[in-house]
Amino acid sequence: MPLSYPMELRTFSPPSFAGTAIFLLRNHVLKWKNHNRFTLNTKPSGHGRFCKHSKSGKKCFSKNIKTSVSCSYSTAKNDTFPSIKQLTDVRVIYAVAPALGHNKESHPESSARVPAIVTALEKMELTSKFRGSDILELQNFKLASVDDIASVHAKAYVSGLEKAMDRASDQGLIVIDGSGPTYATSTTFHESLVAAGAGLALVDSVVAASKNRLDPPMGFALIRPPGHHAIPKGPMGFCVFSNVAIAARHAQRLHGLKRVFIIDFDVHHGNGTNDAFLDDPDIFFLSTHQDGSYPGTGKIDEIGHGAGEGATLNLPLPGGSGDTAMRTVFDEVIVPCAQRFKPDIILVSAGYDGHVLDPLASLQFTTGTYYMLASNIKQLAEDLCGGRCVFFLEGGYNLNSLSYSVADSFRAFLGEPSLAPKFDDPAILYEEPSTRVKQAIQRVKYIHSL
DSSP states (O other), X not given: OOOSSOOOOOEEOOOOOOTHXXXXXXXXXXXXXXXXXXXXXOEEOTTSOEESSOGGGOOOBOSSOTTOEEOOOOSSTTTTSOOTTTTSSOSEEEEEEOOTTSOOTTOSSOTTHHHHHHHHHHHTTOSHHHHGGGEEEEESOOOOOHHHHXXXXXXXXXXXXXXXXXXXXXXXXXXXXXXXXXXXOTTHHHHHHHHHHHHHHHHHHHHHHHTTOSSOOEEEEEESSOOTTOBTTBOBTTBSSOHHHHHHHHHHHHHOOOOEEEEEXXXXXXXXXXXXXXXXXXXXXXEEEETTOTTOOOOTTOOOOGGGTTSEEEEEEOTTOBHHHHHHHIIIIIHHHHHHHOOSEEEXXXXXXXXXXXXXXXXXBXXXXXXXXXXXXXXXXXXXXXXXXXXXXXXXXXXXXXXXXXXXXXXXXXXXXXXXXXXXXXXXXXXXXXXHHHHHHHHHHHHTTO
8 A cells, every 4th residue: 555645655675685784684683583582473562652572561671681671562651761779870771673684685774784883783792792881782672652753754655654564475576766866665564663761761761760860871772773854754774664753742742851852973964853843932953964965955044944944954064074184073063052051951863874884975074073063962962961861873884984973873872992093094095174164153053153
């Protein structure tokens, strides 16, 4: 059955895994199965939420990793996040939703992305297995409900996508949006609910910790499909549901965190998030992205409208912009915007496709750039909103630069030195277009009275 908005459906042969992806996926599928974390045997709960491993409604804990916590459904109050005792010492809390069934061979947004990150975290001893109580991995969190998704997306789109899963099962693979293209397999709807649910569980956990600590843990949703291109009426640009936007509404409605500051440093403009909050004065959306890149939106004069005018800031950066440009942007644009807005929580669309090694764009960010961003955003959250901050994985398609940069973000969260010099090669960088960068910064400061 077609979805409720104009789009193109095409048939492909079933996806397969090749080359290094086979090794990565086989290795991690075995680990995830051993941890009893990911199955498709989910059933709707009596309260309209989908749950994983929610037999008898009891919490369960991993015997292998003492700091891994289940967030399965039960009737107990506040069961969607760990206990305060479990959050007492943790400094980084993360959730993994790899969407292994959502895959198209040779597509850049593949199922090898999250496993590559997990491999790097393990190799660099940045998991709870090596760090004890400093790092906590949420496991068996609830799926997002249809109502959660519908807080941002049209219900007709959500129901249409669910019905389209039968066609995907019959035909192997379907295109649900021509730009990108954005594809779907028979598991895409389910795995998109898992991804969104991971973000909600992390928001719940960070907020819970902030009620008893001045320094709550930083959260990171290692999830796919990504979300920031998905518009309210449908999918777009590899994205299915707008994970960060859904989390923003969740923070407002469930936790009373009225003012949400969203930073999007993906190389592409987060048009979906932008569109979701154009007229909302209580959600500030700030996007830095490469000028002229997909999807062609995010012009510097797009500032929101109606009651939300001024609560959207878009800063297109010229190709070739790198570490120096982004440091200046952070100090002169992001910090004063956030200080003036006075957020209750900061959410981050963390796209790592601005890396100089990434194949889909032409910025010159380095692993060190992402360490700087993670460290500075953490400090910003501590200064302005009690440390409440959650990162959401968006783009990043070179598996090496993606995984190393996420790992260095974890180090920034822990307050540890960056290992970027071991990965970055300064010899491949060229002179940044400093004059054009300065002009863009000065113009956006003028438009927003910074």
